[in-house]
Amino acid sequence: MQRVSDGKLNQWKAEGFNPANCPVRQVLDHVSAKWPVLVLMELETGPRRFNELLRALPDISKRMLTQSLRDLERDGIVRRKVFDTKPPSVSYSLTDLGEGFLPHLLALVDWAEGSMQNILTARKEFDLR
Amino acid sequence: MQRVSDGKLNQWKAEGFNPANCPVRQVLDHVSAKWPVLVLMELETGPRRFNELLRALPDISKRMLTQSLRDLERDGIVRRKVFDTKPPSVSYSLTDLGEGFLPHLLALVDWAEGSMQNILTARKEFDLR
DNA sequence: GTATACAGGTCTCATTTAGAGACCTTCTTT
DNA sequence: AAAGAAGGTCTCTAAATGAGACCTGTATAC
Numbered sequence A, B: 001m002q003r004v005s006d007g008k009l010n011q012w013k014a015e016g017f018n019p020a021n022c023p024v025r026q027v028l029d030h031v032s033a034k035w036p037v038l039v040l041m042e043l044e045t046g047p048r049r050f051n052e053l054l055r056a057l058p059d060i061s062k063r064m065l066t067q068s069l070r071d072l073e074r075d076g077i078v079r080r081k082v083f084d085t086k087p088p089s090v091s092y093s094l095t096d097l098g099e100g101f102l103p104h105l106l107a108l109v110d111w112a113e114g115s116m117q118n119i120l121t122a123r124k125e126f127d128l129r
Numbered sequence C: 001g002t003a004t005a006c007a008g009g010t011c012t013c014a015t016t017t018a019g020a021g022a023c024c025t026t027c028t029t030t
Numbered sequence D: 001a002a003a004g005a006a007g008g009t010c011t012c013t014a015a016a017t018g019a020g021a022c023c024t025g026t027a028t029a030c
Helices: A008-014 A023-032 A034-043 A050-056 A062-074 A096-127 B008-014 B023-032 B034-043 B050-056 B062-074 B096-127
Strands: A078-083 A089-094 B078-083 B089-094
Touching (some): A008 B034, A023 A034, A023 A062, A023 B096, A034 A062, A034 A089, A034 B023, A096 B023, B023 B062, B023 B096, B050 B062, B062 B078
16 A cells, blocks of 8 residues: 555655655756757657757757767657768658657646746746746 | 647747746756756755754755755745754745656656667667667 | 844855767668 | 858856755653
């Protein structure tokens, strides 16, 4: 039996879990950081080439795009496919795992969008104190 | 009328939106970064004092805890309450806004937990290539 | 009374990470 | 022959993070 109101963190701890090297944290870091979020949202509607992503995300650098894509690829969330056109072109798309994740991400984004007014109000109050 | 399969990012762009200074992004940065996630998970089960949080999150520094709490407070997600005991003690808890957010966060964490096996497998494959 | 402890921070400095942008390679078009 | 495109990598600088010393005010211990 398990108490229901313990909170996830406490459950983990009860199982001898150490937040310091938590694998879930690593995944969330990859998936919820600034750039990966935007990359995933762009891939929502279908495969994209490297330079398409660059153009779609105007303020990302090649370096960070490469790194975000590599992390997502390594975690099995994004698939990288090379076509030997000349010059070779590369296509990135969501895997099944990635497709399964997207709804959660979009739910978060929707929440943020819907709460924006409250948040902006809260910030104003906080700042003039 | 709005096409449904456009993707959120494209919808935003159609509305003249510029990802560069997107307010949603800022909120997500505060809410989904490494430490804030853990702070929020700890607050899931009720108010906590500053030093309680420090002890609960063994590898966080005071500096980062303070900063995470300030950001969350400023965004109206966490409430800070000072009691004038001596020495004064400070209690942090979720606001209604924060309570509304938590389910989404936990959904993400559950997904990560449930997908961990797939992810670890994907990583292994990636690494030996 | 002096010394030590605790609450909740801030400040400084060393280390990591991110960002800007030059450069690379292979083929194609002009 | 020169320039351009694709998909990156490399270098250098700037910003964020982490470790930990220090601060302020009361309380308790010696």
